[in-house]
Amino acid sequence: MNHIKSLLAVSTLSMSALALSPGVTGTAAMAADPYYKGKTVKFVVGYRPGGGSDLSCRVFAKHMSKHVAGNPTIIVQNMPGASGANALNYVGEVARPDGLTAICGTLSILLPILEDPALRVDLRKFHYIAGVADSQVMYVRSDVKPGIKKASDVFNAQGLVLGGFRVTSAKDIPERLLADMLGLKYRYVAGLRGDGGGRAAMKQGIINLYMEAVASFGTITMPTMVKNGTVVPLFQSGLLDDNGNLTQKDPALPNIPTFHAFYKAKFGKEPAGQKWDAILSVLGPYAVSQRSIALSPNAPKEAVAALRAGVPATLKDKGFLADAKKSMGEGIQAFGGDRVQKTILKALDVKPEMKKFFRAYVEEGKKLAGRK
Amino acid sequence: MEAFIEGLRLVVQWPAIGMLFLGVMIGLYLGAVPGLGGMVGFAMLMPFTFGMDPVVAFALLLGMYAVTTTSDTLTAVLLGVPGTGAAAATVVDGYPMSQRGEAMRALGAAYTGSAIGGVFGALTLALSLPIISPLIVNFAPPEFFMLGVLGLTYVGALSGRSIAKGLIAALFGLLIATVGYSTQGGIARYSFEVNYLLDGFAVIPLALGLFAIPEIVELACRGLPIARHGEDTPVRGQMLQGIRDALKHWWLVLRSSVIGAYIGLLPGVGAAIADWVAYGHAVQSAKDKTQFGKGDIRGVIAPETANNAVKGSDLVPTIAFGIPGSAAMSILLGAFLIHGLRPGPDMLTTKLSFTYSMVWTLVIANVTGAIALMLWSRQISKIVFLRANLIIPAIILFSFMGAWMNKSQLGDWITLLAFGVTGIWFKRAGWPRPPVILGFVLGPIMETNLDITLQAVGWGFVTRPLVIAMIVILAVSFAFELRRQRQMRSGGAVPAANGGEAKTDKLEAAPAPLSNMLLAGAFIALFASALWIARNWAWDAAMFPKVIGVLGIATGALVLAGAIRSYMAAAPGPDDEAMSLPHIAQMLGFLAAIIVLTKLIGQLVALPVMLGVFLAWWGRENWKIVIGQVLAAWAILYFMFGELMKVIWAVPVFDFL
Missing domain, CATH: 3.40.190.150 (Bordetella uptake gene, domain 1)
Structure with a gap:
């Protein structure tokens, strides 16, 4: 509502x-x-x-x-x-x-x-x-070692491979920044052709960490990969609250925490710093338009x-x-x-x-x- | 089973069945007009389906989509202009058949193949949905790269007499496929800061340039009808003969269906590749290869069967996993979402009868589309006997607008003309053009997937089981090809089918030794500059251009040496006055003038006016014909492209509106 x-x-x-x-x-x-x-x-x-x-x-x-x-x-x-x-x-x-x-x-x-x-x-x-x-959702394959059962398991994950389109794209840069903020160790693979290519690479295990827009995540990835347990959603990037912070969940995804909350739960403080400013400068305007x-x-x-x-x-x-x-x-x-x-x-x-x-x-x- | 019958019931109900037939009509039309096709159709029809019941909406959309690759044969065979990217391979043998006066036979065989292939694709959709998962999971970027390499081995089959020239042509295709952003997007290669080149070239302007423009120029220069030797060939009964041809080659039809269906299942490899693979397969597997490229019916049947078989199986990864295999499928996925459908297990459980309704739609559309075309083609195919002047304006109009549908920028026309010049040069020098398209469509598949493979898996990918299997196939087919080449050289030549030279041979002007030599030289210069420009690029961007450049220069040197020898040895042949260089240059200048005038006053005025100028000045037609054609051209532009297609027109310097 x-x-x-x-x-x-x-x-x-x-x-x-x-x-x-x-x-x-x-x-x-x-x-x-x-x-x-x-x-x-x-x-x-x-x-x-x-x-x-x-x-x-x-x-x-x-x-x-x-x-x-x-x-x-x-x-x-x-x-x-x-x-x-x-x-x-x-x-x-x-x-x-x-x-x-x-x-x-x-x-x-x-x-x-x-x-x-x-x-x-x-x-x-x-x-x-x-x-x-629009906002974004990041998700990980559940078979990443030593096994991902819940979102917070990602912090112990070995051999993460993050998939992207182009090094300059407005998808890849916030995607890498968010993973960096969480301190994840990952290899970055660029060159996937659109979200279709990204989902295929996730399904094949060529990559195992990926981010896409809430709209297509909810309508396509949820029924095809989340329901059968292939992937585990980690967080959504969040929509703007009254103070201009990205703390609001998308109504379509009430059960996935915002990055803000996910970060706070792990590190005990609010996200801040140059990388966070950089994220806000891209995802902030996107959370309006x-x-x-x-x-x-x-x-x-x-x-x-x-x-x-x-x-x-x-x-x-x-x-x-x-x-x-x-x-x-x-x-x-x-x-x-x-x-x-x-x-x-x-x-x-x-x-x-x-x-x-x-x-x-x-x-x-x-x-x-x-x-x- | 119940759901299967329920699916049929859903489709034959009113209004679904009406929409299906409407879709078929629209699809036949979109396929027949060069540059339009399934993707344009989806974009155009989707808004109208918003309010419909899903079954009805998809009866319309898939009815349209199923048959664009049936009717695209029409212009490919009759005019040598591929109607969609998926019909480029059909031109190679279909057009020579028209020139021989056998257009109807080619069409009959193509429609039959299309219908069978399409039904096969639909059945693939029905049967493979539950078992598709392992294929998608195991066919990852390393396997896609190997598939591209395997596809390249068809260069031999597409090269005609000289494999070296075919190889250069394929390398040229691979090189132009590298134009634009590198896979990782680090740099825009060979773009020279021109925005148009940032995303590289597209297959339609390229194919129209290589095939249609040389035909336009030759028709204009010679002034003969397309069917140059067809007066004595009886038209009656040809359609039936074509149908019989297709049924006689049932084994080829079946294999091409499998090829098409299989390629459709693989996301990211579409109909534009399936037709070449099927064509290459037809040539490779044929005992007598002498007639390919000169009007062999098998060269029409194979690609036309395969490109329809793609259509059904293309839907599988889209429906099952939301992984669209082509641009058209991404739009269809959008349509799915708009109708509240979600890809995934639902489609096999709660929505199963809907899924089967799509299968039935494809079956019914493919069959009715082919029958409708069989009934109508008789009238349409008469154009091959018309005076050249009367059909050239139409070919120019549709080729130009076909290219324009790509990005709606003048760059599309400059691309068209640039590759047109290349195509004319190829033709004069006697070089094969199909490998250029093959290289171009396989290039991105190979490069992107190798790049991702090296990033994610590393060189260890060669130990993956499917990759090993494909390497074995590669080695075996190489060995066979080598043996065949040796046999041919040792005089054990493959016997010709009809025991003599085909009529079409006389049509092909003997290769001009000078053009041949210059083309080889030009390619060495091109590959050398490509290497030079790529010298400082990052590894991911430079890998392909460098390999292509080195191979290109080496093969080029080989061909150049031979070309110089034959130039020295060549006795001056009889001058072909109609196709003299000044004559060709005049016609090219005329086409270039269309672009310049469009820049000044917009194509809505420039195209009809220039076509009128052509008829009056070059064709010396009487004013009734000139005015009639100018008005017709304007009406087609304004109503069909403007009102119906909502095309973005060029914004001219002198804007009257």
Whole structure:
């Protein structure tokens, strides 16, 4: 129930924010036709169809139209490549200034932090419309020596092999950081092809320690590997509480402790330090908006306002909630544009020493992912 | 058993059965249009299925998915343009059959093979779900790497006369597969800071470039219909003959089904590989190999059977473990979740009748899809007898848009044209093109899995039982190949089937000795620069490029020496005026102009206008035909790609909208 409450809270919050901002729902907008009447909005997804980003964007596209004034047609287009940078560049650089092109999907927050040259646009200039939070679950194979029966057995584990995608990816870096915080001794294997490849490697025992998003963990890994005892979940990375700490459990996983609690139980203190700050700088914004919808930087004000105004009602829509539950798991947490905008701006305000830390950490990863 | 029958009952109910047939129609269409296919279909149809009952939704989705590899034969055989990545191997023998006027026979055999293969794949789905676990567990990255190595041995079968040239072609394919992020993502290789290259190339623009562009240029230069010798070949009865051909080669059909089904079970190795493996197997196992590449019906049957058999078994790892074997399967997994279905044991217990409903959907779709095509193909296949000018605009349109569906960037077209030039060069020099695609599709499988193996298991992987078994198979097939080569050289040549030169031989222009020599030289330069660029890379990124580079230079030197000798010895042959270099360059320049004009005014205007220019200026057609074709092209672009496919158009410099 927790998530419903937070959803409602967010919705009311953004609605009142919208009511206060001038020229949104006021008389001016009433007089003329709504901005989006008879128009088609494109949600450009920077990944191939079928993944988490694509699914959530399609659910939004399907249900958002009826809550935006003027009821625009909303379509989803896929423009995969360069960790999502191709689509971001496209929306940021070449989309027309008509407010009909939005980016949708996982926002690779590490692209700007690592100053990846593939990304040519400033993510701070986008107009954020909505965001869906997600968190991660780490799990271990139960046959790791000397045998893992409960989560805390991982501290005695021998021969852990951690699986990842790419040394620079926004999955691998927090994954390694979390394992490091726990003091786990592991070998790091990079190069797995997506979560499908990761689950296959876990099943084969090629790797034995892995982290994936709560949504796919709950819907796929739970029934196929947790139920039959192949793997044991360790912790979930956690969602934000009121103080901005990652102490909230995802409603879909009430029985898996947060990393915060897991760490505290072992070491008797709260997680802190540079590595924890680094984790927060990636997973923190993701706990508000891993998947974002944002209009191009050149979109007109009235377009931004009109789309944002449609979000609260969408998030309460029964059909939306039902589809979201099926595709993204039990009880999603979604937020309105103001909250997401603030979060992203804050997340991208990264101190130089933190950037330096990330770069060094990537280099360390390259060395770790060596030949056996 | 009860669940099996319950599954059938679920599917034949209204509205499921209606949706199934609708899906089949859509799938046939998507397969036939180059560049579209199962993946696009899933992405397009999924939103419509949100509100449906799961059985109905999957009748639609799988009905569509099952038959895209049946209808992709159509353009592969008729136009030499693979309809999906899975039909690239079909072009090799299917297109020469069209040129000979035997398109209908090739299609008849392909549809029959597709239907049987598809049903076999569906049965694999039904039977192997309970027993799949050991296969998935034991077939880990080390075994995948070995599978790739085994696949590479088909280079010999795909090379035609010169294995050395085939080897270089395969190494070239492997090299272009290394473009983009290395497996561990440490560096983007050979990307030259171009975003388009960060994720490397995709098979569709590559295959369209290598096969379709040379065909477009040759059709335009020669101005002859595709069926160049077909006037005297009776069309009547060909379809039936093709069906009989497939049934006559039942043993090959069965083996290809097994190959396809097996490859489908392995996650990460899709239909685009199954067709080559089946093709290679057909060549390797044939007694008389002389007609392969020139229109051997077995070269059509094998890949077309295998790529449909993949479809059913592909679902197994997805359903059983949530491990999608291909891009299309990841979308299907998404569709599963949206409908509240969870992969895993549920699918075999509480949802068993649903699982069987999917099996039945695949069976019914495969059979009806093949029959529908058999009934319609007669009309469609007449295009091979049309004047070249009338079909070239369509081939250009679909090849370009097919490539565009990859990333929707001009880079897709530049890739298409660059590999088009490569393909023309290969053709002139008499080099085999199929090994390029083979190397390209096997490259990532070999490299990724070897990299992961070395990180996780180390070189000790060679002692794994399945790996040892595969090494033995490798050694045995090498020994056989060596013996065959010796036999061929010692004059005990393999007897030709119809006791003489096939008609198609005259079509193939004799290899130009100069092009041959220059191509060998160009490859040495290419492999050398690849080596040079890779000199400072980390081991994981450099391993493959370095091995490829060294092997490439060595083989290249060998071929170059031979090429120089034959250039010196060659008497100046009769000039092929139609295919003269300036003539080819003009046509390529015209295709390049399409890209430039699209950059300026967008393809919605540029493509139809340029096709009109082609018809009026090159073809000297009358204005009625020009205007008719321009309008048709525009309508296809606007309605089919724009409205239906929601394609992302190029954003032009001069934006009128």
